[in-house]
Amino acid sequence: MRIALIGQPNCGKSTLFNQVAGYKAETGNFSGTTVSFTESKVRVMGEVVYVVDLPGTYSLAGTNPAEREVIKYLTSNDVDIVVNVLDASHLSHGLAMTIELLELEVPMVIALNMMDEADRIGIKINVNKLEEMIGAPVIPMIASKGRGIQPLFVKAYQIGQQDTLPHQPRYSNDLERYLDLLKNDLKGVQSHLNPRALALKLLEGDQTILEDVSDQEPKVRSTLESIKNSLKHERGQTPEWVINGERRGLAYNLAKAVIVQGKRHTTFRDKLDDILLHPFFGYIFLLLILYIFFELVYSLGGLIEAPLMDIFSQTEAWLISLFDNSTGFFPRVSVALIQGISGGIAIVLPYLVPFLIGLGILEDIGYLPRVAFLMDALMHKIGLHGKSIVPFILGFGCNVPAIMATRILEDKRERFISAALSTMVPCAARLSVVFGLVAFYLGPAIALVIYLFNLFVIALTARILSKIVPDESPGLILEMPVYRIPTARTVFNKAWWRIREFIVEAWPLLIVGSVVLAILNYLNVAWFMNLLARPISWVLGLPNEVGVPLIFGILRKELSLVMLGQALGSMTFGDVLSPVQMITYAVFVVFYMPCLATMMVIRKELGGKMMWQIVGMTTLIATLAGLLARGVAEIFF
Amino acid sequence: MLLLDAPKNKKVRIIDYRGGRGVGYKLRQLGLCPGREVKILRYAPMGGPVMIDAEGRSIALGRGIASRVEVEVV
Numbered sequence: 001m002r003i004a005l006i007g008q009p010n011c012g013k014s015t016l017f018n019q020v021a022g023y024k025a026e027t028g029n030f031s032g033t034t035v036s037f038t039e040s041k042v043r044v045m046g047e048v049v050y051v052v053d054l055p056g057t058y059s060l061a062g063t064n065p066a067e068r069e070v071i072k073y074l075t076s077n078d079v080d081i082v083v084n085v086l087d088a089s090h091l092s093h094g095l096a097m098t099i100e101l102l103e104l105e106v107p108m109v110i111a112l113n114m115m116d117e118a119d120r121i122g123i124k125i126n127v128n129k130l131e132e133m134i135g136a137p138v139i140p141m142i143a144s145k146g147r148g149i150q151p152l153f154v155k156a157y158q159i160g161q162q163d164t165l166p167h168q169p170r171y172s173n174d175l176e177r178y179l180d181l182l183k184n185d186l187k188g189v190q191s192h193l194n195p196r197a198l199a200l201k202l203l204e205g206d207q208t209i210l211e212d213v214s215d216q217e218p219k220v221r222s223t224l225e226s227i228k229n230s231l232k233h234e235r236g237q238t239p240e241w242v243i244n245g246e247r248r249g250l251a252y253n254l255a256k257a258v259i260v261q262g263k264r265h266t267t268f269r270d271k272l273d274d275i276l277l278h279p280f281f282g283y284i285f286l287l288l289i290l291y292i293f294f295e296l297v298y299s300l301g302g303l304i305e306a307p308l309m310d311i312f313s314q315t316e317a318w319l320i321s322l323f324d325n326s327t328g329f330f331p332r333v334s335v336a337l338i339q340g341i342s343g344g345i346a347i348v349l350p351y352l353v354p355f356l357i358g359l360g361i362l363e364d365i366g367y368l369p370r371v372a373f374l375m376d377a378l379m380h381k382i383g384l385h386g387k388s389i390v391p392f393i394l395g396f397g398c399n400v401p402a403i404m405a406t407r408i409l410e411d412k413r414e415r416f417i418s419a420a421l422s423t424m425v426p427c428a429a430r431l432s433v434v435f436g437l438v439a440f441y442l443g444p445a446i447a448l449v450i451y452l453f454n455l456f457v458i459a460l461t462a463r464i465l466s467k468i469v470p471d472e473s474p475g476l477i478l479e480m481p482v483y484r485i486p487t488a489r490t491v492f493n494k495a496w497w498r499i500r501e502f503i504v505e506a507w508p509l510l511i512v513g514s515v516v517l518a519i520l521n522y523l524n525v526a527w528f529m530n531l532l533a534r535p536i537s538w539v540l541g542l543p544n545e546v547g548v549p550l551i552f553g554i555l556r557k558e559l560s561l562v563m564l565g566q567a568l569g570s571m572t573f574g575d576v577l578s579p580v581q582m583i584t585y586a587v588f589v590v591f592y593m594p595c596l597a598t599m600m601v602i603r604k605e606l607g608g609k610m611m612w613q614i615v616g617m618t619t620l621i622a623t624l625a626g627l628l629a630r631g632v633a634e635i636f637f
Numbered sequence: 638m639l640l641l642d643a644p645k646n647k648k649v650r651i652i653d654y655r656g657g658r659g660v661g662y663k664l665r666q667l668g669l670c671p672g673r674e675v676k677i678l679r680y681a682p683m684g685g686p687v688m689i690d691a692e693g694r695s696i697a698l699g700r701g702i703a704s705r706v707e708v709e710v711v
Contacts, residue, residue: 058666090694093668121693244665273695279682373697377685386686475699476686477663 001160002050002078003042003153005111006070006101007085008094009056010481012113015364016085016143017053018490020153037073038497044153052079060100061204068208075104075192081160082108083152088118088125088140089482092255099169099247099254102134103197107163109156110138116145117482122262130258135167144487168196171246174234178203178227185223189216203228203239269483273370282374289367290393293358298428301351308350312342329522336518340511343556344503348400348597351428352502355394355401356495363494364486368408369478376476382459383466385409385476388418392458395425399598403605404498417465419602420614423594424458424621426451429557430590436561438586441574446583450629454590457625501604510555513596517555526567536619540584540626543568543577553589555596560589580633587629591622640698640706641687645677649708660705667696674711 007013021040038053054074057067074082084101086094101108110130118125131138137155141148170176182199191198191213201209202224214221231239276285316338323331362368368390376386387409395402402422406415426434439447520529530537530547537546545567553560564585568576577585593615594602603611643649651673654661669675669691676690686697698706 373681377683475701476697478697480695
């Protein structure tokens with residue numbers, strides 16, 4: 001049996017899913033689309049059922065591709081029962097989509113979630129009456145506290161077996177008459193929708209359905225046209241608006257009939273936005289919260305990284321000691337293997353785990369939409385939206401979680417630009433290059449200049465990119481969820497799924513890449529790597545030998561400092577590089593292509609094409625920035 | 638009057654939208670249809686979005702959008 005969860009954004013649907021889903025939840029796409037859903041096995045009454053978490057939508061209009069896929073999925077044989085999650089504190093709003101679901105004639109159960117929120121704002125709901133009016137079971141629950149989940153799934157299981165259908169919503173007489181008229185023409189039509197739902201979607205102006213239907217029954221087109229015209233004439237509105245208004249009216253009346261409005265208690269949470277979104281203090285708190293988040297993630301990460309790295313470097317030393325000749329094929333490959341493994345375990349994961357848990361907490365509290373509200377104006381100046389600030393800031397620690405954080409952006413364009421920009425933010429590893437080379441030999445002031453220069457280049461790139469890929473969205477329309485205390489289970493489950501994706505998909509490639517580079521090194525192709533990088537090193541006035549550290553730097557950014565010493569034959573960089581060369585090299589390293597782990601995450605999140613676009617773009621920017629740095633530095637040194 | 642120019646903390650009723658079909662679609666999805674009463678809660682500084690209250694739900698709207706919604710004082 002398969003149970004599908006559906007609900008509007010912020011109704012607590014994902015919280016419910018995370019409460020029941022096991023560690024083996026799978027993310028998938030509807031075939032041929034980018035619309036994704038998550039599925040997990042759950043045990044109900046001793047039997048295994050599949051629970052599907054569908055993307056949150058406000059409505060089920062066929063004009064939106066994502067919503068069309070959801071409708072198709074819900075009415076297919078894959079789904080046995082639909083669980084419609086409603087936010088009890090905003091019942092009328094949520095019921096508007098429930099009515100669209102009722103039209104589809106599928107077995108369903110209502111999960112009346114957030115009963116505690118409703119209670120807080122003084123709303124009492126007559127559950128029995130709602131059940132009666134809809135013709136489907138209504139289970140009151142508080143998903144975040146785990147209450148009502150068991151009864152919900154037991155009920156869903158029972159209804160799924162009985163296959164009982166809820167009542168059809170009845171609209172105004174004139175609309176019903178037109179629907180009947182249209183239904184007459186649809187008798188012989190094959191579709192995943194029932195004739196009434198089909199008629200409704202046609203009136204709403206769903207072109208895909210119209211094409212499909214009129215292929216089977218050509219006279220539908222003319223009937224539809226005449227009905228649309230008379231409806232427009234009689235109601236003074238387009239049929240789409242008429243139907244929408246009818247649904248909302250029905251939802252409003254339903255809600256009014258079952259709600260008893262009591263007294264609203266104002267609590268601390270109602271006042272929280274006055275502080276956190278204050279025109280001045282809001283920004284102070286934003287900085288403070290981000291600083292604490294950043295500090296916690298990186299101090300915790302550092303705490304875990306150091307001992308893990310010790311273990312791996314000891315293992316490496318021990319491995320090398322097993323072989324007589326440490327430059328042979330096997331010692332090199334096995335060391336590379338260890339480095340690939342440690343790159344995942346000791347460098348990425350110590351930061352990724354606390355980061356994802358922290359991000360999950362901020363997400364579940366409801367703070368991220370507030371960040372978007374505060375930062376929208378500023379980010380608009382460089383052609384982006386408020387939310388894009390989040391991945392950008394996180395990039396300073398590690399670019400991998402930064403790319404993952406672009407998920408909070410809905411728009412593909414926004415995701416691409418944010419991902420591209422956050423790979424240009426110098427992560428902790430690149431910080432070591434800037435500090436180890438520039439700050440150490442030329443002083444911290446010049447390192448600071450490089451950082452400021454970096455911000456300037458990022459802002460400039462943002463402006464250029466937003467000109468090339470223009471913004472089509474009319475502006476911010478975003479619901480601010482109420483503040484909630486996150487639950488451990490939801491936060492950990494979410495973090496775990498994201499970590500598992502890194503382990504399964506990005507990490508193996510990191511290990512393979514590491515081994516491949518070691519083999520190349522064994523084959524003594526250093527000269528070849530230097531030759532490969534020669535166009536860049538020549539343009540930038542750098543020694544020929546920087547090719548190897550730059551190419552190894554793709555694997556792990558620290559290597560572009562460590563291996564620079566090996567390549568040049570001296571770790572005292574002051575003796576082998578001029579100040580201009582140091583600055584140019586550091587600037588190039590800050591910008592040029594993302595490390596392999598980051599590339600793999602970009603590929604996973606945005607696809608291979610965008611990964612290569614970002615690689616090409618950052619390399620170009622790095623060369624231009626390096627040239628500029630070289631020119632400026634030559635004036636001063 | 639435009640929603641953007643509505644006085645703060647004063648209930649106003651949505652009358653109509655101006656401009657693109659996409660805007661109306663998204664606003665309607667959020668339940669901000671003509672007839673609905675809303676109230677401006679706060680403005681983000683530097684020309685940032687406005688936050689409105691729609692029957693207990695807080696919704697942030699960019700100023701470009703808020704200037705396409707026509708309202709009347711209740």
